[in-house]
């Protein structure tokens with residue numbers, strides 16, 4: 421956690437905003453897609469392009485005592501056929517996990533915008549419901565990822581409806597949003613599964629904390645609300661201070677290690693993932709796969725100024 425603000429902190433936040441804006445630019449997508457450095461970065465953060473790659477990675481993680489949640493990359497779909505294809509990919513993936521006996525340790529993460537939420541939320545709901553039914557048939561669950569604040573209400577409403585038939589369907593709350601502490605209190609009910617993350621999108625000050633210190637403070641208040649409640653908290657962070665606070669609060673609220681979990685992204689702090697699993701914590705790795713990696717990769721770049729510097733230098737050299 422940062423304890424003050426210096427010029428470096430402001431510069432990093434500004435750089436982060438620029439990169440997040442670039443995450444939605446098709447011009448920059450073309451430039452990044454052909455840069456030599458991109459391939460190795462994609463390999464670091466993305467498990468591969470196919471269902472087989474995703475399943476193989478899951479098997480390796482399971483052998484190390486790690487749980488997984490698989491994300492078929494893609495977002496902001498405005499083409500109905502593409503939304504259908506995304507649903508079909510998840511249905512095939514869930515059948516493969518069931519067939520391989522991996523569904524016990526692996527769930528799936530789904531973005532409603534990849535299922536057509538921006539075309540028609542009702543159709544996205546229908547497709548998500550089919551995925552939830554397939555997950556239940558395979559013996560696992562679904563977590564609905566959270567995207568930018570313009571879809572927070574719509575996404576939470578859809579999760580609520582999915583939970584009527586599939587109560588274990590998970591939601592994601594983002595600590596950078598000013599509303600989230602209240603949302604945590606509202607959603608910390610029996611059977612609910614809530615993934616708490618800091619938040620990865622470029623958001624205006626009117627709805628989101630801008631300083632990392634304020635986001636971290638909000639994250640701690642949200643941990644308190646979730647741990648005090650009756651749901652199943654999923655603490656999605658790589659931040660060592662917040663992980664320690666999570667462990668401390670679980671003790672404070674007398675929660676066993678099976679009553680919550682930690683989550684981290686594939687390729688980030690893998691040694692820490694193994695350490696937490698070895699200590700008996702439930703540790704789930706978010707594993708993205710597929711060829712639509714651009715938006716995902718850019719959000720990972722924005723989180724880490726050190727990655728950004730290498731990346732920007734190599735783009736500059738190329739142009």
Ligand SMILES: Cc1cc2nc3c(=O)[nH]c(=O)nc-3n(C[C@H](O)[C@H](O)[C@H](O)COP(=O)(O)OP(=O)(O)OC[C@H]3O[C@@H](n4cnc5c(N)ncnc54)[C@H](O)[C@@H]3O)c2cc1C
Pocket residue numbers: 564565566567592594615617618619620621656657658659660683684685688689705706719720721723724727
């Ligand atoms: C399982 C999971 C699911 C998520 N789902 C969502 C979602 O649905 N919606 C959403 O908005 N966001 C989601 N996120 C992203 C999240 O909001 C943050 O952007 C991201 O996790 C970075 O925040 P942090 O808590 O790790 O803290 P940070 O302060 O960003 O990072 C803490 C430390 O972790 C390490 N680290 C963090 N990021 C990187 C990186 N990219 N490369 C290398 N090291 C790094 C560094 O050591 C850093 O100092 C998810 C994150 C996880 C782990």
